[in-house]
Amino acid sequence: MSSQSQFSGQNPRWRVQARIRQLLLFVLVVLQTSIATGYMLQILPYHGQTPIEIAILVLFAILFGWISIGFWNAFMGFFVMLKNRSRYAITNLAQEDVQAGPLAPTAILMPICNEDIARVFAGLKASYLSLKSTGNIDFFEFFILSDTTELDGWVEEELAWAELCRSVQDFGRIHYRRRRSNIKRKSGNIADFCRRWGKKYRYMIVFDADSVMTGSTIIRLVQMMERCPMAGIIQTAPMIANKSSLFARVQQFANRVYGPMFAAGLHFWQLGSSYYWGHNAIIRIEPFIKYCGLSRLPRLPGDHPLGGEILSHDFVEAALMRRAGWEIWLAYDLPGSYEETPPNLLEELNRDRRWSQGNLQHLRLLAVQGLNAAHRAMFFNGVMAYVSALLWFLLLMLSTLEV
Numbered sequence: 001m002s003s004q005s006q007f008s009g010q011n012p013r014w015r016v017q018a019r020i021r022q023l024l025l026f027v028l029v030v031l032q033t034s035i036a037t038g039y040m041l042q043i044l045p046y047h048g049q050t051p052i053e054i055a056i057l058v059l060f061a062i063l064f065g066w067i068s069i070g071f072w073n074a075f076m077g078f079f080v081m082l083k084n085r086s087r088y089a090i091t092n093l094a095q096e097d098v099q100a101g102p103l104a105p106t107a108i109l110m111p112i113c114n115e116d117i118a119r120v121f122a123g124l125k126a127s128y129l130s131l132k133s134t135g136n137i138d139f140f141e142f143f144i145l146s147d148t149t150e151l152d153g154w155v156e157e158e159l160a161w162a163e164l165c166r167s168v169q170d171f172g173r174i175h176y177r178r179r180r181s182n183i184k185r186k187s188g189n190i191a192d193f194c195r196r197w198g199k200k201y202r203y204m205i206v207f208d209a210d211s212v213m214t215g216s217t218i219i220r221l222v223q224m225m226e227r228c229p230m231a232g233i234i235q236t237a238p239m240i241a242n243k244s245s246l247f248a249r250v251q252q253f254a255n256r257v258y259g260p261m262f263a264a265g266l267h268f269w270q271l272g273s274s275y276y277w278g279h280n281a282i283i284r285i286e287p288f289i290k291y292c293g294l295s296r297l298p299r300l301p302g303d304h305p306l307g308g309e310i311l312s313h314d315f316v317e318a319a320l321m322r323r324a325g326w327e328i329w330l331a332y333d334l335p336g337s338y339e340e341t342p343p344n345l346l347e348e349l350n351r352d353r354r355w356s357q358g359n360l361q362h363l364r365l366l367a368v369q370g371l372n373a374a375h376r377a378m379f380f381n382g383v384m385a386y387v388s389a390l391l392w393f394l395l396l397m398l399s400t401l402e403v
Contacts, residue, residue: 014088018271022374025269028072033065044402052402059395066384077265086264088271090224090234090329103139103222104202111189113147113182115209121160123212128168131215140218142174143197145189147182154178186278187313191293198285208279210340211238217336221282224331232288232326233318235274235281236337237263245343252341263332272327273374278314280337284326291324292317300364304357312358315382316365319375356386
């Protein structure tokens with residue numbers, strides 16, 4: 001059977017394999033957690049006979065189970081990398097030595113809002129020149145989608161855009177648009193593009209302000225989408241690059257050493273029900289417009305942090321795409337995708353505060369009808385990334401009371 005037919009929507013082979021793997025993960029986590037909780041029960045003085053000890057055991061089981069998921073993810077990622085291949089890897093669909101036909105029209109989007117202008121346009125220029133060197137630039141157009149609120153920044157962006165077009169001698173392929181009202185932030189910015197220009201393109205590749213992709217990586221993403229007709233989103237695993245501060249270098253080191261293993265593990269367990277992280281990914285525009293508009297989900301009742309507009313919209317868009325029957329793949333072994341990370345602890349905390357609010361909102365989406373079980377698990381995992389700190393604190397307090 002060809003690799004294309006394995007991934008075709010007519011063949012549920014990977015879906016069966018995904019169910020088996022996810023059931024195996026559930027059994028492994030439950031078994032490991034049960035054994036560990038049993039040892040904890042023996043350690044406690046009254047062996048779980050008091051209300052405090054019962055609460056300790058419940059918290060311990062939840063926290064140990066969450067850690068166990070990370071362990072088995074890394075464990076299987078290690079073996080996938082050790083084998084240096086995966087039978088169901090989406091990258092098998094577009095080998096570098098395969099001569100593909102004409103590519104589909106594709107838009108490359110860079111949503112920005114009050115960013116470092118020099119960095120934004122330098123990264124975009126690098127991606128443009130790399131893509132141009134492949135000889136396939138005619139199939140692509142670039143869109144800088146600005147939500148910048150500072151008037152001086154707006155003027156500087158337009159000057160930088162004109163200079164970029166002048167330097168690469170291409171005024172018809174790189175476009176700049178600034179919204180007057182940045183409703184719904186980044187998700188609204190992407191939605192505005194889809195309404196205005198989405199019908200002109202089959203795919204869009206979404207960048208962040210600090211994203212860079214090589215031309216060969218962009219080409220392979222389009223080839224994979226062409227050869228996998230049920231793929232709605234293919235997410236790359238971007239590597240952190242271009243950092244100089246000690247804090248950022250430590251994160252970059254961890255990303256390079258541990259990141260590929262965890263990405264391989266995510267691919268192993270999720271297959272076609274994977275993550276979308278909001279950037280460095282290719283999206284099939286037609287189903288995205290039809291199924292992923294956040295207007296299909298009501299504004300969450302109440303005020304922030306748990307109410308209001310959905311912030312971590314990328315996870316939700318992936319869940320909606322999968323609910324509609326489209327596949328979400330993680331191209332864990334595809335090189336040439338890069339991003340940057342905050343240079344200091346203060347900026348990291350500001351970013352993490354936004355992520356915390358967005359992930360906690362997902363607690364209210366767990367019961368949305370029709371969502372795939374894998375995406376419900378992703379929502380829960382995102383919630384645990386922040387709620388776990390509170391649970392650890394409660395466990396320590398109860399353990400102190402027990403003593």
